[in-house]
Each structure stands twice: as structure tokens, then as C-alpha cells.
Amino acid sequence: MEAIILQVLNGLDKGSAYALIALGLTLIFGTLGVVNFAHGALFMIGAFCAVTLSRIISISRTIIDDSQTDFLGNPLKVDVPYVYDWFGQATGDVIIDWAVPLSILFAIPIMVAIGVAMERGLIKHFYKRPHADQILVTFGLAIVLQEIIKYFYGANPIPTPAPDAFRGSFDFGAAFGFDPNVIIYPYWRLVYFSFAAVIIASVFAFLQFTTFGMVVRAGMADRETVQLLGINIDRRFTLMFGMAAAVAGLAGVMYTPINSPNYHMGMDFLVLSFVVVVVGGMGSLPGAVLAGFLLGILESFASMREVLTILPGLNQIIIYLVAIIILLTRPRGLMGRKGVMED
Amino acid sequence: MFGLEYKDSRMLILVAILVALAPFMLNPFPEGSGMAQFNAGYPDLMQRFVIFGIFAIGFNILFGLTGYLSFGHAAFLGVGSYAAMWMMKLLTMNVVPGIIFSVLVAGVFSLAVGWISLRRSGIYFSILTLAFAQMSYSLAYSVLTPITGGETGLQPKVTDPRILDGSLAEGTIAKANFFGLEMGSSFELQLGSWLFTFNAGYYLAAVVMLIAFYISIRIFRSPFGLMLRAVKSNQQRLNYTGLNTKPYTLAAFVISGMYAGLAGGLMVAMDTQVGAERMFWTASGEVVLMTILGGVGTLIGPVLGASAIKYMENILSKINSDILHQWFAFLPDGLEEFVITLIYPFIGKGWHLTLGLIFMAVVIFLPGGLVEGGQRIANLFKRKMPGKDARDNKS
């Protein structure tokens, strides 16, 4: 029992990342009909927004502190972040400590801007081209974006820690009446899962309860009719692209403490997220979320030692295996609609 | 010639000449000169040109003709490599059994993968092939270590049985050969300050590539090739015209898988080692890039694309800031720094950025790739010559 709960929990954080990326991919595919291979790059850029902000707020000036000396007796040079000057040392430390969550505010406008620029500058011209062309050009864009990041940030992973308050782990066992120290789960992963849940819920609420969302959903179902009604669907779809980019970016921001970001993390996630989207059903938002969590949890179950002794290597292939089985038995995925991407 | 039409024979002969003279033409700069680093006429790189040419020609038979975009072709390349390596370990260091075996094994493997993947089309097909390739990669890395050597990969060892060769003397290294001719052996020709290298392995791979190219021309011009193009154009009409599309696409898939296996086998024949990273999905992406860049659906395009990318990978990536400083030394200091700062991100380790940009530009502006670019330039000059049909150039 404990082992099962632990695996479900372990699957949640990866599953959350899959679900968030797959959600964005599906938003773009469902609204614009574009297969976006650069979506993983947006996730990666989000992660580097966190890196950038934590660097910016740590920018320091160097002062000579006469009260301290090094071992030669010279006055010590001390780096003082500018935030100390503005907010005082205590608040400054908190700000630096909370760099990753703060990056959310920083990342949203940047990601929306990148998304809108991408859609207006490039994707727009590919609506009428075959899906293969869309895949290819966004694949090229993904290479370009990740190389730009590599140029500025280097090829090595950059550790970006979570705030102190979230380091350490939560003992689920003790809290829920199991043996202590059996189900231990890092706080930040809990935060990540809750954050993902909030984002997913707000996207669905936005689509469900706002007029804007209603129009977009109508446009997803039947673009031409909505246009005939005199609604400028294009502009809304552009904004949806920005929103999808922001969702991917935020998923990246919050993922940085779990895995130090590097320039190719986007591609690593993208390949899996595409599998997730296809398993969930191309064009189905609930399908994407469901499949994301499902595959994340399955992956973590497949990594259990008990499973690996029976079926070695299963953890490496489980997602692909599930994808193959689902595609062959349910061609449209778990919740796919008829007629999507079938030609 | 060989049952080809005039213009196809002409192209085949042209390619044959280019390939035969590559050691000269790719080394236009004298040794030791500032431009010598642009010379591509060394065996290692030339082998890669022709081997990846084979890979791309095969991929083009699937993607170019039928329009099915596979994102998992590297798996067949990897499988071919492992197969050839095992022949070298078990039978003989002669490359012939290895190459034949690599084609066969890749053919069987692609038959299985294709049979399943071709139940779906469009992006579903792409994801299925990707899934199979990633599974092969992961398994090769982990569970299949006894067969694949896992992270260390496989190399020939002195202790290998090699039943046809007899045992090697202690301390000698097993070298790949073609009936005694070592693949690594080269003949060097010094002409003035130019140095040309003629490598046995390269010429073997080149001959295989020419045969592969010839077969692909025959396929393109055959009724079978016509049906494959019809699959891409309108599968519905083809079904209602009494043709069963499934065996056609499956045959194309297997043929292209065998080409990939052949390329994998040749890689092992040239450089006797193999690792699982050869099957990673980026390698599958690379062959897509090559085919698109050169000109998808054209005969010569994939070869051009493969050469262009391998050239960039090996030459562009070697340029560093010192070399840039040498080149732009004639500029005033400030301007020199500026120019170098501008160029620097695109060279050396940043060559992928250049590749990505070029690739995007090709997809956006030149969907027919380098071949279309060449045709457009040719048409600019030809405009005043009437009676020359533009389709005439479509090769």
C-alpha cells in the first residue's frame, strides 16, 4: 500500500510536467491546427526565465568591508546584491531565496510575448501548409531556440534551488497514519503538483466560463462558422498561442528546482509530450491532461524494483509501449475526436 | 545505360565521376594554407558523405515518394550496425558478410515496425515510428546490454571467435577488410603542396552508394514508384482505383529500412565500433533534415543534403575565434571585433544554430530544397533559351 502511494506521488510531478506541456500542445493544435514541435523549447525557455531572474536579482556590487579581513589581513571584498540596498538585507534575502516562484510573474509576460511573436512571425504562414511542413519548420525553430539558449547560458545544467522553506521532505506516512519514513515526498514536488493543478484548472475555467473561452471553443469546433458570424477568431487564436506558450513556460519555471535546466531539456520533454498528446487524443484537452498524469504515474510504477526484476528495462519503454498499444487499439487515443489529423 | 533513360544515365555518370574524384575536388586548398581547414577530402569525412547519402536516399524512398514521415529511421541504422558488428565478431573481419547481414536484419526489423506503424498515417505514424525507435534505443542501452554492449557499445576484440578468420596473434588489432584489403588503408598523392588521400574504405562505400543510388533511380521510374507517389498524392483515389496501398507503403518502408541498415553496416565497416546513441531520435531527426535540405522527393537531393550537413558538422564546427581573427585581421580593430562578435555564435559549437536557421529558411522559402534552389538559378540563366521544359530538370 505504502509503495503504491509512493509511486503515485512520484509519478505526479513528472505527470504534471507532461500534462502541462501536452495541454499547451493541444491548445495550439486544437485552435490553430498546427503541430508545434517547438513547444518543448518554450518549456525550456520558461525554465531559463527562472535562471535569468535569479541571476538578475543576485546582481551585486562589490564593496570593501573594513570590518572583516581575509587571512592576509586585507579588508575583505564583499558582494552586496542591489536588492539589499533597495529592500534591506532581510527582505533582500527573502527575494533572492524566492527567485523561482517570483519568476512566475517575470515569465508570464515574456512567454506570452514570445508565443505571440512566434505565431505572428512564423506559424501564421503555415496554417495552409501540410502538417509535415509545420512539424519541420517548428522542429527547425526548436533547434534555433535551444542553440540560442546554449550560446548564452552554456551547455551545462544550471542548478536553481527552490526556496529554503520548500527544501526537505514531507513525511506522508506520519501524517496519514502509516509508518513514518516510508512515504517521504519532497515539498517542492507537492508545490509543483498543486501549481500544475491550479494552472490546468484555470485554463479549463477560462475556456469554460469566459466569453473569450467560449468563442475559442466554438472556433476549435468549427472555425469557419465562427468567422462567418463576424468574430475575429484569428486574434483570439493568436492570444491562445500566447497562453499556451505561457503554460509551457510556467511548467518550465517551476520545474527548475526538480531538474537543473539545460538547453536540451525541452526536446527531451517534447518527444514524450507528443506521445502523451497522441495517447490522450489529438485535440482533446481533458485527454492531454489525463494521459499526462496517467503516463507519469505508469512510468514511476514501472521503475519499482519489484517490477524491474520481472521486466527489466520496462521503466525506459513503458510510455512508448503504452502509446503503441493505445494507438493500435484506440486509433484516436483515449479521448480523441473523430476526423482530427487523419489525413 | 543499365535500362535508364538518357537524363538519368547522365546524372548517374555525373554522380559517379564526382564521387570518384571527390578526394581531388574536396581538397581544393593546399596543405598548410589558411583555407586548408575547408578541405573535406579526408577519408573520415568523405566516408560519412557517402554513408549518410545512402541513409538519406533510402529515407527519401519512404518520405519523398509516399509522404510518410518517419521519425524513427535511426533505429534501423543502429540495428544494421549491431548486425554488422556481430558478423565481424563471430564470422570474419571481411566486411561483406557484415554488410549483407546488416541489410537483412534491418529489413526484418523494419518489416515488423512498418507492419504495425503503417496501420496509422499522418502524425500518428510519425509518433509510432518515434516510439519504436526510442524503445529500441532505451533497450539497447539497458536490457539488451549482452547484445549491444550497453553504454560502452561494441568493438571487435582479440578474443572474439571469428570462425572464418582463425585466431589473431596476441596484441594485434582486428581490422576490417574487403578480401584482405584493409578499409583503413590509403594511398596518398602529393602534388606540389596539395595532398590527396585515396582511401580503400571510402571507395568501397562509394561503390555501394552508387549501386544504392542506381536502385533508387530505378524505383523512382518504375510503376512501383509511380504507385508510391500516388499514395502521397491521393490515397483515397488509389484505393478506389483497385490498388492496395498497404503492401506498397510497407514495401517502401522496408526498402528504406534496408537502406538505413546498409548505411549502418557500412559505418561499422569503416569505423569498427557501435553505440546505442546511433539510434537516438536526434539521429532520426538528422536524416529528416538532410532529405528536406537537399530536396525531398528528388533523386539527387538527399545526397546533396547529407553532404551539406556533414560538411557543416565537420568543417563549420572547427572554426574557432582564432581563425576568425586571422581572417578579419585586415579590418580595423573595432570593426574586426564587431564582425567577429556577429559571426561567432554561428560557427564552432554554434554550428547547430546555423543548421537550424538554414533548415527553417529552406522549409519556408524553398520547399524543394537545394535542388529547387539550383533549378531556380538555372532557370534564371535559361530563360532566353526556348523549348527547354522546366520539368526536364526535375531529377
Add this chain to the structure above:
Amino acid sequence: MGILEVKNVGKRFGGLQALGDVNLSITENSVHAIIGPNGAGKSTLLNCLVGKLIPDTGSVMFDGKSVLGLKPFEINQMGISRVFQTPEIFGDLSVLENMMIPCFAKRDGAFTPNAFINMMKDREIVERAEHVLEEMNMSEKQQMPAASLSRGDKRRLEIGMCLSQEPRLLLLDEPTAGMARADTNNTIDLLKQIKDEREITIAIIEHDMHVVFSLAERITVLAQGTPLVEDTPDNIKGHPKVREAYLGETQDAA
């Protein structure tokens, strides 16, 4: 016994009974039209004949053999060719290549791995294709990419492709839909000529009464998934049930 015998065919999509209980017999070497208002089930019926849909009940026999459960290509190989509502041709290929494909399919069957012969050196096929193109008055357009043809020419090409296979039964799905009057008349003339010159059975689904009455020898009127009447064109004109079906509810509906 007709060449095509449809017996008690029914097809349901979820809650919608698209075809009720269709019985239809098409006599060999006749032109048989199936007409009916929108949503009458004409297209569903056609799709059941060519293997795109499998009916829930009933049987479809072609020349004494059942076609149920067969794939479209197998049905085509039995001798049924289909012309689509919007011309389905191979847009990327040249007109000649378009015409060669059905010739290959007719001669070599559903799959032949003939990857090593040069298709242009297969004189039998090339001559056959050129011959049909000549009949279609398209000889001078041989080398054009099919996608660049006018809509009328695309239709001619598609019909020609079907004819090159010398089918026993030619199925036409609204062959003049969306065409200008002149193109429509050309198509009618072409079909008349085909009917006069060849031993062929033609089944035509059509909206346009002008086309139907210029060509058909028998007409079946379909409404709400069931055949209302089957008769000669003269008797169909002014038939009360037909007017009822086309004009909607009438006084005697209550």
C-alpha cells in the same frame, strides 16, 4: 436479375437511421439514377456499395457475388469504378501518369512489386493511357500536372481514369455538383457518349434534375433512407410522392 442487387440494406449512425430498408436492382447496360432530397441517404447508400461503409443489415450483390466486407480496392477489382463528388485525381502527378495508374491496376492487379521496370517503356500501358486520353480529348494536356487542370478537365480525367479500367459498373456521385452550366452540359454529353459507345452500366446519384432526365433510363427516388418509387423518367416527373419528398410536408402527410 440485375448486375447490382441491393437487398434490405439498412445502416444506422448512432440514433440516426440513415438507410431504412433499401431494395434496388440495377439492370445491366442501363443508366440508373438515384435521386432524393438532402439527407435522403444517397451518399450512405453509395458508400455501402463501394466498401467505404458496411451496412448493418441486408446484402449487396454484384454480378452474383457479395461485396459486403470487401475493401474498396477489392470492389474496384471486381469491376466497379467510382467517380467522386469533387474530382479525386492525383494532383501532383502528370495527366498521363494519372491515366497510367488505373491501367496498371487493371492489368497487374492490386499489388505488383514491379520496382525494376521503367514505366514509360511499358508500351502496352502507355499506349492504353494515351488512347483513353485521346478519347477524352486531353491528349495535348498529357504532360501537365493534374492539379493545374480546370475543374471540367479534372472531371473528364477522373471519368477517363475510371473508363480506362473498362468497369462493368460506373458509379457517379453528383458528377456535376458545383459546375458551371457549360461544364455540366459537357459532362452530360460525355456521359451520353460513353453510354452509347460502350457496354457499361452507369449508376448516378444526382441532385440536378436536368442531368438526371437527360441521362437516366430508370430512376429511384430515395427519401429518409428508403426508396419511394422506382420508374422511368417520364413517370417520375410529376409523380405525387416525388413532389412530396422534394417539397416537404404536403396536405396528405397528416
